[in-house]
Amino acid sequence: MxxxxxxxxxxxxxxxxxxxxxxxxxxxxxxxxxxxxxxxxxxxxxxxxxxxxxxxxxxxxxxxxxxxxxxxxxxxxxxxxxxxxxxxxxxxxxxxxxxxxxxxxxxxxxxxxxxxxxxxxxxxxxxxxxxxxxxxxxxxxxxxxxxKPALTTREKEILSLVAEGKSNKEIAELLFISVFTVKRHRTNIMDKLNLKSTSELVKYAIQKGYI
Structure with missing residues (x-):
């Protein structure tokens, strides 16, 4: 062999x-x-x-x-x-x-x-x-x-902004999308990464170098 x-x-x-x-x-x-x-x-x-x-x-x-x-x-x-x-x-x-x-x-x-x-x-x-x-x-x-698919480019973008402390409204204004769309993306990110809270999301983003 x-x-x-x-x-x-x-x-x-x-x-x-x-x-x-x-x-x-x-x-x-x-x-x-x-x-x-x-x-x-x-x-x-x-x-x-x-x-x-x-x-x-x-x-x-x-x-x-x-x-x-x-x-x-x-x-x-x-x-x-x-x-x-x-x-x-x-x-x-x-x-x-x-x-x-x-x-x-x-x-x-x-x-x-x-x-x-x-x-x-x-x-x-x-x-x-x-x-x-x-x-x-x-x-x-x-x-x-x-x-499960990996994070999309848009989801990675939103992940970075969440980790920077931006609110859903601020993210929506920066990306020219609705607050509802931001919330939907955040839900998808949490589901894909099996995270349960914003603090876990921020910790993940920092460790992964998104900010």
Whole structure:
């Protein structure tokens, strides 16, 4: 059987080096490329055909999570495992909704990483059991998230303005839309990200770099 071909995308060189050592302990895995930011990754993929990309969620020059749709355009068959330190529920939902095949916390790099890769190789969506329990997720929640579309350009625009403290009326005036339309967009955003309050929405926007 041919080794499972991997690309590592993370802006921390020491982490990539350690990750490569862990992965290449398995004869079934082969690291065929590395990238230190989102733009470098997209350029790299034009000349490589990996089976799986291990992708940091917050790299510079095109954030990892924003690179997912572009990766799918360049290499539709490549699968994506998000690597992150973020344990917030919204990040899991957005990553899977954007098209990632799994979500893995960096602190668990080791034997659990092999399990994650094997699950994805078999066509499953990987989220650690303890992580799902901690966040109130189950497999059905994750699979439903896959079916939800990512935020639209307008929704991202409204998310940024909400995070800046703008009221619905102020947002409506800035974007030349009705207050009703703003409220509808906010409801859609909250639903897609599985957020329950404006404070959660603002926290998410700050962590994701929308402001």
């Amino acid at each position: 041919e080794p499972y071909r991997l690309v590592l995308a993370d802006d921390h060189g020491l982490f990539r080096e350690g990750l490569r050592r862990i992965l290449e302990e398995s004869p079934d895995l082969k690291v065929v490329g590395e990238a230190s930011d989102g733009r470098e990754l997209l350029d790299l993929l034009k000349g490589l055909t990996p089976d799986l990309i291990l992708l940091d969620i917050s790299m510079p020059n095109v954030r990892g999570i924003d690179a997912i749709p572009e990766i799918k355009k360049i290499r539709p068959s490549a699968k994506i495992l998000i690597l992150t330190t973020f344990s917030e529920k919204a990040f899991v939902y957005e990553s899977i909704a954007m098209g990632a095949n799994g979500y893995f916390l960096k602190r668990d790099a080791g034997p659990d990483l092999y399990s994650a890769i094997e699950d994805i190789r078999r066509g499953k969506i990987y989220v650690p059991r303890y992580f799902s329990e901690q966040l109130g997720l189950d497999w059905e929640d994750v699979r439903r998230a896959v079916q």
